[in-house]
Amino acid sequence: MAHCGSDNEHDPNARSVTAATTAILAASLPVQDRESLPLYAALDRVLAEDVLAPADVPAWPNSAMDGYALRSEDLGSARRVIGKAFAGHPFTGRVGPGECVRIMTGAVLPEGADAVLIQEQAEIHADMVTPSAPVAAKANVRFAGEDLRQGAIAFPAGTLLRPARLGVLAALGVSEVSVYRRLRVAFFSTGDELRPLGATLGSGQIYDSNRYTLHAMLSRLDCEVFDLGRVADEPAALEAALQQAAGMADMVITTGGVSVGDADYISGLLQSLGQVNFWKINMKPGRPLAFGQLGAATFFGLPGNPVSMIVTFYQFVRPAILKRMGSLGPWLPLTLRLPLAEALRKKPGRTDFQRGRLLRSETGLQVAGVGAQSSHILSGMAHADCFIVLPAESAGAAAGEWVDVQILEGLV
Numbered sequence: 369m370a371h372c373g374s375d376n377e378h379d380p381n382a383r384s385v386t387a388a389t390t391a392i393l394a395a396s397l398p399v400q401d402r403e404s405l406p407l408y409a410a411l412d413r414v415l416a417e418d419v420l421a422p423a424d425v426p427a428w429p430n431s432a433m434d435g436y437a438l439r440s441e442d443l444g445s446a447r448r449v450i451g452k453a454f455a456g457h458p459f460t461g462r463v464g465p466g467e468c469v470r471i472m473t474g475a476v477l478p479e480g481a482d483a484v485l486i487q488e489q490a491e492i493h494a495d496m497v498t499p500s501a502p503v504a505a506k507a508n509v510r511f512a513g514e515d516l517r518q519g520a521i522a523f524p525a526g527t528l529l530r531p532a533r534l535g536v537l538a539a540l541g542v543s544e545v546s547v548y549r550r551l552r553v554a555f556f557s558t559g560d561e562l563r564p565l566g567a568t569l570g571s572g573q574i575y576d577s578n579r580y581t582l583h584a585m586l587s588r589l590d591c592e593v594f595d596l597g598r599v600a601d602e603p604a605a606l607e608a609a610l611q612q613a614a615g616m617a618d619m620v621i622t623t624g625g626v627s628v629g630d631a632d633y634i635s636g637l638l639q640s641l642g643q644v645n646f647w648k649i650n651m652k653p654g655r656p657l658a659f660g661q662l663g664a665a666t667f668f669g670l671p672g673n674p675v676s677m678i679v680t681f682y683q684f685v686r687p688a689i690l691k692r693m694g695s696l697g698p699w700l701p702l703t704l705r706l707p708l709a710e711a712l713r714k715k716p717g718r719t720d721f722q723r724g725r726l727l728r729s730e731t732g733l734q735v736a737g738v739g740a741q742s743s744h745i746l747s748g749m750a751h752a753d754c755f756i757v758l759p760a761e762s763a764g765a766a767a768g769e770w771v772d773v774q775i776l777e778g779l780v
């Protein structure tokens with residue numbers, strides 16, 4: 369329960385963020401169970417098998433524009449219109465010398481034609497069409513298989529199914545996909561001070577905000593979430609909750625009680641119940657973290673401070689979830705280099721994940737801090753759209769300096 373973040377010295381026993389990430393990813397094995405789902409239900413799931421294109425897309429050469437399908441070799445001469453082709457209603461004849469077909473976008477290119485004259489460049493007199501300039505072969509034609517070739521891997525196993533990918537599968541006529549089952553994640557908050565929403569707060573009590581943040585982050589990652597509520601700082605209650613969670617889930621997450629205070633029981637309990645490592649990580653916020661195995665479940669004991677909880681979730685839990693879901697990645701946060709709009713203060717010692725906001729201007733993208741950076745200031749986190757990552761050895765950064773910025777991608 370001590371206040372947090374004042375210690376700025378490098379701790380020789382602390383792990384680097386990179387070393388912790390490597391160990392966590394190495395221990396995070398993908399679930400194996402799979403199920404077959406209709407496309408509508410497959411958003412944010414991960415493909416368990418390669419999907420091969422059963423046919424070319426597009427299936428036929430077709431027009432990219434509204435105009436006239438013709439033979440380019442007739443150059444600039446006038447052509448007689450011999451029919452019409454609409455998307456879904458092909459022209460069934462053949463385009464011969466001196467002929468053309470009125471064609472709409474998406475309609476199959478008639479036999480004999482090799483190009484499309486757009487109607488804005490056509491002079492039309494009765495049923496005769498003259499191009500204002502010769503039309504090059506292949507002009508305004510979309511070719512069969514140009515998007516996807518029959519037999520090619522449209523998406524490999526491990527692909528996370530986002531909206532455009534579902535669209536591609538639909539374009540291929542794929543109505544069902546084999547995906548990994550959702551990752552089951554059970555979590556609970558620990559701490560005698562925590563009260564449910566609606567309760568009247570007594571002295572020293574607070575509302576359990578981590579529960580809501582964590583539930584939302586897990587939901588965004590499409591996990592099957594089991595919220596086990598709040599558990600008091602009592603070893604028997606904590607042990608029962610840990611056993612229950614490990615019995616129902618692939619991953620168990622707790623918040624609070626991982627530090628060294630007299631009511632921090634999580635470490636002792638886990639030593640006896642599973643194989644769990646307690647790490648000090650050389651980062652700020654988020655120094656204390658427990659990671660390991662609890663029965664068949666992956667275990668994360670996240671720090672109780674709300675911002676520390678979110679930072680450690682983003683750095684360690686999210687990559688582990690993505691990997692365990694079967695995703696090929698990328699698992700790690702998207703990092704850009706951006707110039708700072710203002711100087712940021714930091715003491716050397718720990719890698720700093722300062723909460724930042726992106727500033728869009730005509731001169732380009734810049735980044736600034738959100739103000740107060742203590743790990744209990746949740747409102748700063750709520751206004752942030754990125755983390756500004758300052759290396760452990762850094763002593764701060766000047767305005768205009770380029771820094772690493774992790775884009776939060778809507779998760780937090």
Ligand SMILES: Nc1nc2c(c(=O)[nH]1)N[C@H]1C(S)=C(S)[C@@H](COP(=O)(O)OP(=O)(O)OC[C@H]3O[C@@H](n4cnc5c(N)ncnc54)[C@H](O)[C@@H]3O)O[C@H]1N2
Pocket residue numbers: 369370371372373557558559561562574575576577578579623624625626627628629632653654655656670671672673674676743744
């Ligand atoms: N002597 C030391 N004290 C502390 C150290 C240390 O190295 N030596 N580390 C500090 C750091 S850094 C952090 S972070 C915290 C993490 O401690 P715990 O994980 O044991 O967390 P708690 O003590 O249970 O709570 C910390 C803080 O967060 C509030 N909290 C807890 N759960 C929730 C929740 N569900 N919703 C909202 N807020 C919550 C809690 O009331 C405390 O204020 O330890 C430092 N101490």
Ligand code: MOO
Pocket residue numbers: 372373651652653654655656671673676743
């Ligand atoms: O700063 Mo602690 O590191 O709040 O996690």
